[in-house]
Amino acid sequence: MNDQHPSSARATTDLFEAVPAEVSIYEVGPRDGLQNEKAILPTDRKLELIEGVVDAGVRRIEITSFVDPKWIPALADHTEVARGVHRKADVAYSALVPNMRGLDGASRAGMQEVAVFMAASETHNRKNINRSTEEALSTYRVVVDEALARGMRVRGYVSCVYGCPYEGTVALDAVLRVAHGLLELGIYELSLGDTIGVGTPRQIEYVLRGLLRSGIALDRLAVHFHDTRGTALANITVALQLGIRTVDSAIGGLGGCPYAPGASGNVATEDVVYMLQGMGVRTGVDLDRLVAVSAKLSGYLGRELPSKYLKAHLGHCARIGRPV
Ligand code: HMG
Numbered sequence: 001m002n003d004q005h006p007s008s009a010r011a012t013t014d015l016f017e018a019v020p021a022e023v024s025i026y027e028v029g030p031r032d033g034l035q036n037e038k039a040i041l042p043t044d045r046k047l048e049l050i051e052g053v054v055d056a057g058v059r060r061i062e063i064t065s066f067v068d069p070k071w072i073p074a075l076a077d078h079t080e081v082a083r084g085v086h087r088k089a090d091v092a093y094s095a096l097v098p099n100m101r102g103l104d105g106a107s108r109a110g111m112q113e114v115a116v117f118m119a120a121s122e123t124h125n126r127k128n129i130n131r132s133t134e135e136a137l138s139t140y141r142v143v144v145d146e147a148l149a150r151g152m153r154v155r156g157y158v159s160c161v162y163g164c165p166y167e168g169t170v171a172l173d174a175v176l177r178v179a180h181g182l183l184e185l186g187i188y189e190l191s192l193g194d195t196i197g198v199g200t201p202r203q204i205e206y207v208l209r210g211l212l213r214s215g216i217a218l219d220r221l222a223v224h225f226h227d228t229r230g231t232a233l234a235n236i237t238v239a240l241q242l243g244i245r246t247v248d249s250a251i252g253g254l255g256g257c258p259y260a261p262g263a264s265g266n267v268a269t270e271d272v273v274y275m276l277q278g279m280g281v282r283t284g285v286d287l288d289r290l291v292a293v294s295a296k297l298s299g300y301l302g303r304e305l306p307s308k309y310l311k312a313h314l315g316h317c318a319r320i321g322r323p324v
């Protein structure tokens with residue numbers, strides 16, 4: 001597979017000096033994407049989606065969420081999805097869990113990795129997980145301890161890092177408190193969510209430098225942007241320039257957050273991979289195969305997906321009369 005874009009000539013300045021040679025794509029479409037879709041995708045199509053993304057070369061993927069189906073009906077089939085996926089040995093499959101009940105469900109369904117999640121903002125925690133920030137951290141202490149005792153790997157999310165739909169600006173101190181609180185529980189990686197897509201490049205630099213200065217190692221951090229206001233790729237570029245090596249994204253640009261009004265899609269995996277290839281950064285993902293999966297998904301969901309790369313690809317195929 002050719003992972004190098006023809007225009008990936010190295011620049012002569014040191015602007016991109018810290019950009020890693022390889023980036024790990026963490027695919028969140030089947031979870032963060034589908035949780036907010038109006039059309040509920042049948043389980044077999046979810047399995048087809050997950051397997052298609054993995055076949056395109058993605059090695060880390062969040063496949064579902066063991067949360068209360070009353071809160072997230074679109075992922076009520078979490079157990080069937082987790083049990084139904086044909087797993088590859090070199091792929092990490094993860095699922096979101098909010099509490100012990102979720103962890104038990106995930107374990108029983110054969111998950112070996114789970115992710116816990118909470119916001120840097122107090123109000124978002126109350127609306128999204130019905131708990132205060134302190135209560136969420138105490139719940140997760142028990143959940144993470146138990147998951148580690150069962151030999152599972154645990155990832156963590158802090159959402160609303162750059163702004164909250166209820167509180168507006170979120171102070172760096174609030175982000176630091178939750179970030180350190182989660183990392184101290186024993187999660188292996190912390191994903192920094194711009195849940196409502198309000199972040200801009202200088203702010204990303206400020207927050208990331210603040211986290212790094214507070215003693216968090218670069219390889220414990222991942223970035224997770226929503227493209228609500230069109231700033232996601234610019235923000236990712238800044239994160240890469242600071243040396244970040246893990247980027248979350250969702251195929252087609254699916255998603256939002258049901259408890260973050262106005263949050264639109266996650267940054268599209270195709271768009272991120274295209275940009276990284278152009279910068280000469282390896283991802284292991286085959287764009288042609290990936291875009292074939294998102295084109296199919298768009299048909300299944302009955303709507304155009306936000307990915308810019310997908311749109312360009314479909315336009316190109318139509319122009320030259322080539323099948324997608
Ligand atoms: P609660 O109602 O406060 O929980 O919900 P509870 O412990 O009091 O239990 C109440 C009921 O829920 C009981 O049922 C429990 O059995 C049931 P009832 O007695 O009413 O019949 N219950 C469960 N059912 C299934 N699975 C479970 C479970 N736990 C309790 N695991 C809870 C608390 C956290 C469960 C609920 O608020 C919830 O499920 N919230 C999840 C909401 C969610 O998934 N939001 C989207 C997450 S995405 C995100 O946060 C951002 C992120 O994507 C990053 C980014 O994009 O920036 C990560």
Ligand code: MG
Binds near residue numbers: 032226266
């Ligand atoms: Mg998201």
